[in-house]
Amino acid sequence: MGSGSGGDVAKPVAAMVVVQVMFAGVNIFYKLAVSDGMDMRVLVAYRYLFASAFLAPLAYFIERKRRTKLTWRVVLLSFICGLTGGSLAQNLYISGMKLTSATFASATTNLIPGVTFVLALIFRYERLAIRTVSGQAKVAGTLLGVGGAMLLTLYKGADVTPWHSSINLLGSGGATTTTTNNNNGGGVVMGSLLCISSCFFYALWLILQARLSAEYPFHYSTTALMCVMSTLQSLALALCYDRDAARWRLGLDVRLLSVVYTGVLASGVMLVVLSWCVKRRGPLFASVFNPLMLLVVALLSSLLLGERLYLGTALGAVLIVMxxxxxxxxxxxxxTPTEVAKVRELPTDHHDDGRRIDVVVQPPQQHLLAVAAN
Known part of the structure; x- marks a missing residue:
């Protein structure tokens, strides 16, 4: 990707920022689809169906010359990834969002860094090293991010909305639904539990995705295979609850737009980018960018859904960025620069059969992978 260490860090950072901006758009389209009366289980099934249709031919043509043979272990890992990060996590998330709000549901996703950190320690993708400065910074940063998300969620304060937008894509019906759900204490509690469960499975998916990338380092193929698994799982779940053909019909409306955006862009394109970032920098690196999505959702909700920005949002944003x-x-x-220099000085090993072994530099928590190239 880049020859300098600055580029090695800057590119994954820029990629994850784009991923979170695109994922923030998913929250908005989910809420619009709910307001239009679309069954969310049907939306999730269509999302991964469109993602599979987009990624399958792309993976075939891009990686057909260098892709190795699939093993049952890779297929099984893809099935579990499709379940934890796809069908199960998404259905839990949208069910929780329907009982709360787009901003609240996205706020709970900021538990993901903390959960991912714990799981990464358990599965040895991260080292605690609490006595080192780097270890203390990771722990403190994770706590600051979670604390900022909770502050943004639980504390409102004064209205600090810097604009007066008259746009409300939800309309009066969407606003009424959100208010009713927020006033229903039981609904909010259940919605919160569903969102938290979704966060746990998503964090588990980040760990499993790191494992899958090590087992089968072909991002387009693994993402396409995962989306196919999620499609089958989501279709089975949706058909158990809703077999009315009219509920599955798509027209030239917000439902089709939501399916195309969440399927082709959010899952089809961004999951490939996310998988690449997980392989390059580890699951914790990818998870700490989730708080950015909350900020973008809050801004978009204020601009497009008629929601307000409060002092708690600004204070939480400061903690999240810190x-x-x-x-x-x-x-x-x-x-350290010394470690990077030592690795770069390693000679490239050429074998008699013409294959070249390239050393891929990864953070210390990941193993050095020897990738065989033709």
Whole structure:
């Protein structure tokens, strides 16, 4: 990708920022689809169906010359990834969002860095190293990010909306539904539990995705296979609850737009980018960018859905950015310039059969992978 260490860090950072902006759009389209009366289980099934249709031919043509043979282990890992990060996580998330709000549901996703950190320690993708400066920075940054998300969610304060937008894509019906759900204490509690469960499975998916990328380092193929698995699982779940053909019909409306955006862009394109980032920098690196999605959702909800911005949003944003910077700084300190220089000095090993072995530099928490290239 890049010859300098700055480029090695800057490219995954820029990629993850784009991923979170695109994922923020998913929250908006989900809410619009709910307001239009679309069954969310049907939307999730269509999302992964469109993603599979987009990625399958792309993976075939891009990786057909260098892709190795699939094993049952890779297929099984893809099935579990499709379940944890796809069908199960998404259905839990949209069910929770329907009982709460787009901003609240996206706020709970900021538990993902903390859960991912714990799981990464358990599965040895991260080192705690609490006595080192880098370890303390990662722990402090994770706590700051989660704390900022909770502050943004639980504390409102004064209205600090810097604009007066008259746009409300939800209309009066959508606003009424959100208000009713927020006033229903039981609905909010159940919605919160569903969102938290979704966060756990998503964090588990990040860990499994790191494993899948190591087992089968072909991002287009693994993402396409995962989306196919999620499609089959989501279709089976949706058909159990809703077999009315009219509910599955798509027209030239917000439902089709939501399916295309969430399927082709959010899942088809962004999951490939996310998988690449997980392989390059690890699951914790990818998870700490989730708080950015909350900020983007809050801004878009204020501009497009008629929601307001409050002082708690601004204060939470400051903590989120500080936490993100602390984690990135800590992970950057894990790989010292001396270690990078030593790896770069390693000679390229050429075998008699014409294959070349390239050393891929990864952070210390990941193993050095020898990737055989033709």
């Amino acid at each position: 936490g993100l910077y602390a984690v990135l700084w800590g992970k950057g300190r894990e790989t």
